[in-house]
Amino acid sequence: xxxxxxxxVDEGLVFLSDSRTNAGVDQIxxxxxxxxxxxxxxxxxVLMGAGNLSITQSVIGxxxxxxxxxxxxxxxxxxxxVAHMVGEAVRDVYRRDAAxxxxxxxxxxxxxxxxxxxxxxxxxxxxxYAAGNFIESTxxxxxxQLGEAKYGKPIIDxxxxxxxxxxxxxxCLLVSMDSTLRSNLTVGMPLDLAIVRRGEGRVxxxxxxxxxxxxxxxxxxxxxxxxxxAFHALPDVEIPPPTGG
Amino acid sequence: xxxxxxxxVDEGLVFLSDSRTNAGVDQIxxxxxxxxxxxxxxxxxVLMGAGNLSITQSVIGxxxxxxxxxxxxxxxxxxxxVAHMVGEAVRDVYRRDAAxxxxxxxxxxxxxxxxxxxxxxxxxxxxxYAAGNFIESTxxxxxxQLGEAKYGKPIIDxxxxxxxxxxxxxxCLLVSMDSTLRSNLTVGMPLDLAIVRRGEGRVxxxxxxxxxxxxxxxxxxxxxxxxxxAFHALPDVEIPPPTGG
Numbered sequence: 001x002x003x004x005x006x007x008x009v010d011e012g013l014v015f016l017s018d019s020r021t022n023a024g025v026d027q028i029x030x031x032x033x034x035x036x037x038x039x040x041x042x043x044x045x046v047l048m049g050a051g052n053l054s055i056t057q058s059v060i061g062x063x064x065x066x067x068x069x070x071x072x073x074x075x076x077x078x079x080x081x082v083a084h085m086v087g088e089a090v091r092d093v094y095r096r097d098a099a100x101x102x103x104x105x106x107x108x109x110x111x112x113x114x115x116x117x118x119x120x121x122x123x124x125x126x127x128x129y130a131a132g133n134f135i136e137s138t139x140x141x142x143x144x145q146l147g148e149a150k151y152g153k154p155i156i157d158x159x160x161x162x163x164x165x166x167x168x169x170x171x172c173l174l175v176s177m178d179s180t181l182r183s184n185l186t187v188g189m190p191l192d193l194a195i196v197r198r199g200e201g202r203v204x205x206x207x208x209x210x211x212x213x214x215x216x217x218x219x220x221x222x223x224x225x226x227x228x229x230a231f232h233a234l235p236d237v238e239i240p241p242p243t244g245g
Numbered sequence: 246x247x248x249x250x251x252x253x254v255d256e257g258l259v260f261l262s263d264s265r266t267n268a269g270v271d272q273i274x275x276x277x278x279x280x281x282x283x284x285x286x287x288x289x290x291v292l293m294g295a296g297n298l299s300i301t302q303s304v305i306g307x308x309x310x311x312x313x314x315x316x317x318x319x320x321x322x323x324x325x326x327v328a329h330m331v332g333e334a335v336r337d338v339y340r341r342d343a344a345x346x347x348x349x350x351x352x353x354x355x356x357x358x359x360x361x362x363x364x365x366x367x368x369x370x371x372x373x374y375a376a377g378n379f380i381e382s383t384x385x386x387x388x389x390q391l392g393e394a395k396y397g398k399p400i401i402d403x404x405x406x407x408x409x410x411x412x413x414x415x416x417c418l419l420v421s422m423d424s425t426l427r428s429n430l431t432v433g434m435p436l437d438l439a440i441v442r443r444g445e446g447r448v449x450x451x452x453x454x455x456x457x458x459x460x461x462x463x464x465x466x467x468x469x470x471x472x473x474x475a476f477h478a479l480p481d482v483e484i485p486p487p488t489g490g
Binding site for chain 1: 399400403410412416419424428444449450463469471472474475476480481483485488
């Protein structure tokens, strides 16, 4: 399983992914799930994939091979064109692999979050499905999640708005990841955190977060303690005293 | 969808269920999901069911019909025997309905949380599966959830321990329910809250919680505010200032 999440705020985009790939709890590996395509100052594209690892790797491989060609992701005029191109790459892998996978009862299971900024556009964020179709984030829905999404959803729903700063949005995604890590063994460290600040056309910040990272420990321990304090500050349910019977 | 949750602490048991049954977002009904069997002072059994409503109702109906017979849930010597009896009732409905349901591609989808206290035993908590088999809560896993479980799981993992008071455990399940209600439309008010205090052999407290309930509003609003305050008190991710380029 996997957990990837990205959010769009007025200041830009934030991306966070775990690095756990597994085919059963006794067979766990670590693979990076975040890929960058960048011409600093001109354009930056961030890709996060979830699903069958052979499919996500094939899609990213195909996009990388095409970098020298006319249909490179680095030559698309808009981020919507980039999302479309990722969708087409997914469809190519489907045509090549889906029938053989289905003989082994393996579903063609893949999804991508695609975000970034191309000079002349504001930063944009997309979700590309296994069928190659895609949706874009909106004012009402400013974030996308892949994989093990539910544990970490409530905090994003409560905190992220258009005016949330990039630093606070990044903190929110890390808290969301922490809740997911605690509840699901198959999501794992290290994490990849990336920030694209509006107007820069590049990866403003990319950081690999390991368990020993001081800030991560402060968030992890501080959030747990803050939650417990907040919980204890609320009044308990009042229960009638024992009747002595 | 549904969300039911129950926790076992040293002081006793807490049960909480929503009351939303649906077959699509445009077809939502309200049904109670909590059933009591009680001989005050002697024994108390609390049942919460999730899954196909015709199946949960058939199981509870069968248990109610048998109350006058030798194999009544009120005549079982232990809570494990009660859980076994619920499992047998599930198997009876399976034998009667599963083949016909499968002709309509409807899965035999049902699960029950069964908890309570029989004089001479400590309070005990079980989860009964669709196959009629069951598991009991342990020192390490003190709670069971049915239905839309993930949104509300992190707070339970962080807060509930053996020494948690019944009032605090009930508050925790309500906070867990609040997170679920916010993230999933198909879980809905009103709620049923029940508490079985150890040694009493009866329903110590049963309360139907409606949206207008003052305590519920205090938890709902207070928790949201406390979460946001806790979040803002943690340091944001530091992002390098713009280069001015």
